[in-house]
Amino acid sequence: GAGVSQTPSNKVTEKGKYVELRCDPISGHTALYWYRQSLGQGPEFLIYFQGTGAADDSGLPNDRFFAVRPEGSVSTLKIQRTERGDSAVYLCASSELLNTGELFFGEGSRLTVL
Amino acid sequence: GDSVTQMEGPVTLSEEAFLTINCTYTATGYPSLFWYVQYPGEGLQLLLKATKADDKGSNKGFEATYRKETTSFHLEKGSVQVSDSAVYFCALSDLTGNTPLVFGKGTRLSVIA
Numbered sequence: 567g568a569g570v571s572q573t574p575s576n577k578v579t580e581k582g583k584y585v586e587l588r589c590d591p592i593s594g595h596t597a598l599y600w601y602r603q604s605l606g607q608g609p610e611f612l613i614y615f616q617g618t619g620a621a622d623d624s625g626l627p628n629d630r631f632f633a634v635r636p637e638g639s640v641s642t643l644k645i646q647r648t649e650r651g652d653s654a655v656y657l658c659a660s661s662e663l664l665n666t667g668e669l670f671f672g673e674g675s676r677l678t679v680l
Numbered sequence: 681g682d683s684v685t686q687m688e689g690p691v692t693l694s695e696e697a698f699l700t701i702n703c704t705y706t707a708t709g710y711p712s713l714f715w716y717v718q719y720p721g722e723g724l725q726l727l728l729k730a731t732k733a734d735d736k737g738s739n740k741g742f743e744a745t746y747r748k749e750t751t752s753f754h755l756e757k758g759s760v761q762v763s764d765s766a767v768y769f770c771a772l773s774d775l776t777g778n779t780p781l782v783f784g785k786g787t788r789l790s791v792i793a
Contacts, residue, residue, distance in 0.1 A: 570723065599780060608684075608769050608783030609724070622780065657724070667712050667773045667781060671723035 568592075570672035572658050578678045579648055587643040587675045591660030598641050599669060600633055601657040609657055615641060648679045682707045686770045686784035693760055693791050701755040701787045703744075703770035711772040713737075713746050713753040714781065718767045727755075727768070731775070760791045 571590040579585055591598050597616055601609035611625040615635045623633070630648075635641040645652055655676050659669035687702040705711065715727040715737070728737035733748035742757045753770060770784040 601783075606785065608771075608785045609781075611780045611782070614780055625780070659724075667714050667729055667771075667775060668726050669724075669781065671725065673721070673723045 570658055570660055570670055572656075572672035572675050574675055575673065576676045576678075578680065580680050581648060581650060583648050583679075585645045585648055585677060587645075587656050587658075587677070589641045589643070589658030589660075589672060591639065591641070591658070592662075592670055593639075595660035595662050595670070596638070597661045597663065598635060599659040599661075600641070600643050601659065603655045603657055603674070605654075612643070645677075648677075650679045653677055653679045682711065682772060682774065682779070682782050684770050684772055684782055684784035686768075686787055689767075689786070689788040691787060691789045693789070695762055695791055695793050696759045697791075699755070699757040699760045699764075699789070701768055701770075701789070703753045703755065703784060705751050705753065705770075705772050707751075707772060707774065709774045711774050713744070714771040714773070715742070715744055715753070715755050716769040716771055716783070718769070718786075720766070724769065760789070762791045762793055765789055765791045 599614040600612040613623040618638045630646045632644045655674040657674045659671040712731040714729045716724045717727045718724045728739040730737040730746035736745045767786045769786045771781045773781045
């Protein structure tokens with residue numbers, strides 16, 4: 567597709583369950599970012615990849631959160647033992663080059679933990 | 681750490697009114713500054729940017745000037761349209777330091793005909 571694609575668009579799960587959120591970036595974009603946006607807040611940085619490797623994962627809140635990008639394209643954000651506080655919109659973005667500040671965002675995956 | 685503070689919304693304006701959304705920042709280095717916009721049902725997209733002091737970014741009739749002396753990057757538009765209704769986010773990044781974008785909380789703008 568032409569833009570960043572995220573699936574699922576909505577996910578409702580129960581506390582304690584495992585969740586995977588997928589991001590398909592714009593073709594050819596080497597940098598990929600994950601952000602989290604809670605209600606009434608701006609996007610909060612989680613992790614970014616340059617190619618296959620995580621260049622900066624300092625925003626991951628704890629070890630229940632993990633992200634991979636095994637082939638340098640699609641990325642999966644994995645959340646173990648979900649908690650109600652994990653409820654948010656998870657945003658993925660990609661950019662052609664690192665550090666231009668011009669990110670192309672997907673529409674996000676809304677996660678609700680009951 | 682680096683941070684961005686922007687005016688709280690929502691902001692409601694009539695069509696053709698003048699818009700200002702205030703944004704100030706705190707940064708240890710010399711960041712680049714950005715405005716992103718999120719239209720209803722769409723992902724965030726870059727509206728404009730400025731990479732050094734006194735630079736003016738502009739796009740779609742919107743402007744913002746990087747003011748180092750006041751650490752500000754206020755967004756302005758002379759005459760808003762209903763189609764400008766969206767959430768606007770101010771952001772900064774130290775591009776030389778490989779730091780990711782840091783966003784403000786966003787300001788919701790509603791323009792009524």
